[in-house]
Amino acid sequence: MKKPPVVSFVAHSGTGKTTLLEQLIPILKARGYRVGAIKHDAHRFEIDHPGKDSHRLTVAGADSMLICSGEKLALVRQHQQAPTVEELLAICGVDLDIILTEGFKQSSLPKIELHRAALGRELICRGTNHDPALLAVASDVPLVLDVPLLDLNNPAEIAAFIEEYAMQNSLVTELAKKQEGKQPLTSVKQAFSTVLEHGVQAGVCCLPLLDALGRVLAEDQIAQFDIPSCDYSAMDGYGFCHDDVGQGALRAEGFLPAGQAGQETVAPGTAIRIMTGAPIPPGCDTVVPLENLQVLDGLLQFIKPFSVGDNIRRAGEDLQQGQRAVTAGTVLRFQEITLLSAMNLSTVPVYAPLRVAILATGDELLEPGSERRPGMVINSNSNALAAQVREAGAEPLLMGIAEDQPEITRERLRACLSADLVLVTGGASAGDHDYVKPALLELGGSMLFDGVNIKPGKPFGMGLLQGKPVFSLPGNPVAAMVIFELFVRPMLLKGGGRQQVFRPSVQAVLTEPARNKGARPHFVGAVLNSSSDGWEVSITGSQSSGRISSLTLASGLALLAPESSYQPGDAVTVLVLDTTVGMQAVSPWD
Numbered sequence: 001m002k003k004p005p006v007v008s009f010v011a012h013s014g015t016g017k018t019t020l021l022e023q024l025i026p027i028l029k030a031r032g033y034r035v036g037a038i039k040h041d042a043h044r045f046e047i048d049h050p051g052k053d054s055h056r057l058t059v060a061g062a063d064s065m066l067i068c069s070g071e072k073l074a075l076v077r078q079h080q081q082a083p084t085v086e087e088l089l090a091i092c093g094v095d096l097d098i099i100l101t102e103g104f105k106q107s108s109l110p111k112i113e114l115h116r117a118a119l120g121r122e123l124i125c126r127g128t129n130h131d132p133a134l135l136a137v138a139s140d141v142p143l144v145l146d147v148p149l150l151d152l153n154n155p156a157e158i159a160a161f162i163e164e165y166a167m168q169n170s171l172v173t174e175l176a177k178k179q180e181g182k183q184p185l186t187s188v189k190q191a192f193s194t195v196l197e198h199g200v201q202a203g204v205c206c207l208p209l210l211d212a213l214g215r216v217l218a219e220d221q222i223a224q225f226d227i228p229s230c231d232y233s234a235m236d237g238y239g240f241c242h243d244d245v246g247q248g249a250l251r252a253e254g255f256l257p258a259g260q261a262g263q264e265t266v267a268p269g270t271a272i273r274i275m276t277g278a279p280i281p282p283g284c285d286t287v288v289p290l291e292n293l294q295v296l297d298g299l300l301q302f303i304k305p306f307s308v309g310d311n312i313r314r315a316g317e318d319l320q321q322g323q324r325a326v327t328a329g330t331v332l333r334f335q336e337i338t339l340l341s342a343m344n345l346s347t348v349p350v351y352a353p354l355r356v357a358i359l360a361t362g363d364e365l366l367e368p369g370s371e372r373r374p375g376m377v378i379n380s381n382s383n384a385l386a387a388q389v390r391e392a393g394a395e396p397l398l399m400g401i402a403e404d405q406p407e408i409t410r411e412r413l414r415a416c417l418s419a420d421l422v423l424v425t426g427g428a429s430a431g432d433h434d435y436v437k438p439a440l441l442e443l444g445g446s447m448l449f450d451g452v453n454i455k456p457g458k459p460f461g462m463g464l465l466q467g468k469p470v471f472s473l474p475g476n477p478v479a480a481m482v483i484f485e486l487f488v489r490p491m492l493l494k495g496g497g498r499q500q501v502f503r504p505s506v507q508a509v510l511t512e513p514a515r516n517k518g519a520r521p522h523f524v525g526a527v528l529n530s531s532s533d534g535w536e537v538s539i540t541g542s543q544s545s546g547r548i549s550s551l552t553l554a555s556g557l558a559l560l561a562p563e564s565s566y567q568p569g570d571a572v573t574v575l576v577l578d579t580t581v582g583m584q585a586v587s588p589w590d
């Protein structure tokens with residue numbers, strides 16, 4: 001049966017819970033929702049009035065008395081022990097879109113706490129206590145909180161918050177159906193475009209030029225002046241006007257070193273001794289190097305022929321004023337650092353690295369370097385993902401290991417929200433301890449997709465929590481790394497300002513038979529080799545998604561189509577992980 005989302009209103013008495021609920025219910029009803037209400041009463045209440053037939057049946061000792069008309073029904077059930085919240089929800093929650101409850105402070109129900117400053121009381125769910133199920137606080141004064149703050153006197157705003165929460169949480173039911181195998185898996189293409197659509201954009205910071213090496217330029221850099229800024233001599237030699245040659249020997253007169261702007265004109269019939277890098281003075285249009293002439297009795301004698309304009313480097317031959325020197329999105333290499341320096345810049349705007357929280361989940365996990373214990377598994381995923389994050393130019397924040405408990409998972413997930421986006425591994429599938437996606441929903445987040453038609457990594461899901469992307473990656477190490485490569489990496493590169501977000505891919509010919517019996521596209525670890533006929537590829541042995549070596553040995557990921565058999569010589573697409581593959585590092589001097 002469909003379980004409607006529940007929001008419980010908690011507050012100290014006198015805050016006005018019932019009055020607010022009275023205002024919220026008609027607003028939600030007007031928006032077309034079927035609304036349930038459950039009130040917790042700490043005292044004895046009476047609802048069945050003496051004299052009525054129903055009361056006579058109750059007094060006669062009926063354990064349950066249900067009265068029903070064409071419009072409504074009422075159940076009066078006697079009990080020794082109060083039912084649990086879950087039982088109450090099950091009784092109330094038939095055919096409803098949302099249930100609002102009043103009270104149940106101690107329960108794990110998602111809550112909105114009401115706070116009225118005039119009562120002078122502390123919050124119930126924050127301060128001394130920290131209730132992880134708190135969704136928001138509605139108050140009549142500003143408060144600094146880790147959850148949204150709503151206006152206690154604005155029922156429309158509170159209703160809108162509940163509506164959003166209810167819409168997101170109808171996914172709980174979809175999640176359950178999916179786990180029963182009733183929902184189709186999201187296609188790789190659809191999942192990819194959802195990931196890119198919800199990616200986060202990095203901020204911009206200014207860094208000293210050298211620190212910007214390897215970072216992504218955030219704004220086009222335009223030359224503010226010509227480089228070089230004037231014509232200058234490319235040789236140590238003599239400069240003169242070419243038209244004067246042949247009118248009698250040129251007389252050596254004057255000296256112009258680099259670093260001095262030539263103010264004086266080179267007089268007709270004379271040549272100035274000029275050094276490499278010195279600006280060409282007026283009256284000079286040609287430079288002949290020292291070794292190509294002789295100076296005898298102060299007169300020049302040329303040894304080799306020359307042409308007008310020889311050995312003069314022109315203003316703006318590198319960059320002209322107004323020209324775009326480096327484009328935004330460029331990863332700065334030493335070449336760009338050099339050009340930007342020549343442009344007289346000392347700092348440049350680059351994208352600040354996106355901060356990526358990485359949380360591993362699982363009772364069986366131990367951090368690398370721990371004393372080993374039977375049945376325990378070393379947490380390799382956190383470092384794997386951190387390395388991949390760093391390689392994508394972002395900053396990993398290692399958030400440790402969360403034990404398999406719903407409250408702990410929620411709490412640790414919430415702590416991850418200090419980052420720009422969150423990667424969680426493990427607990428993504430259908431197991432009894434798979435709490436990640438439910439935790440996201442219980443914290444008020446929403447799932448964008450859950451389960452992708454891909455191998456490895458079928459349980460991969462993505463959600464939003466407080467507007468931040470949360471990736472639920474499978475626990476199997478290979479699945480986690482492959483999903484990062486295919487989905488998270490391009491998103492990080494795009495958010496980090498890169499123009500190219502994909503790995504290169506090649507068509508390669510298989511050197512061995514291969515098969516994908518399953519119905520999902522399978523990405524397998526592949527070894528690429530270049531041959532005279534093009535690329536060849538073999539597969540890195542067993543592709544169990546727990547076998548890390550299948551990727552350690554790989555220089556690429558080959559795609560095997562669903563339900564396909566391949567023979568040696570058949571071509572497959574291979575994503576190139578190691579871009580040096582097929583290149584030979586040899587001495588250029590041999």
Ligand SMILES: Nc1nc2c(c(=O)[nH]1)N[C@H]1C(S)=C(S)[C@@H](COP(=O)(O)OP(=O)(O)OC[C@H]3O[C@@H](n4cnc5c(N)ncnc54)[C@H](O)[C@@H]3O)O[C@H]1N2
Pocket residue numbers: 360361362364365377378379380381382425426427428429430431434456457458459473474475476477479545546
């Ligand atoms: N009944 C079903 N069972 C499973 C399904 C399914 O559809 N129905 N999917 C399988 C697939 S595919 C995968 S992948 C895994 C993913 O499961 P979880 O994401 O819930 O991961 P866990 O169960 O927590 O762990 C799986 C495996 O990986 C090891 N692990 C977990 N975290 C780490 C880590 N940080 N470092 C190293 N190794 C880790 C863990 O010990 C398990 O061996 O589910 C299948 N099951």
Ligand code: MOO
Pocket residue numbers: 454455456457458459474476479545546
């Ligand atoms: O596809 Mo799972 O991702 O088998 O390991």
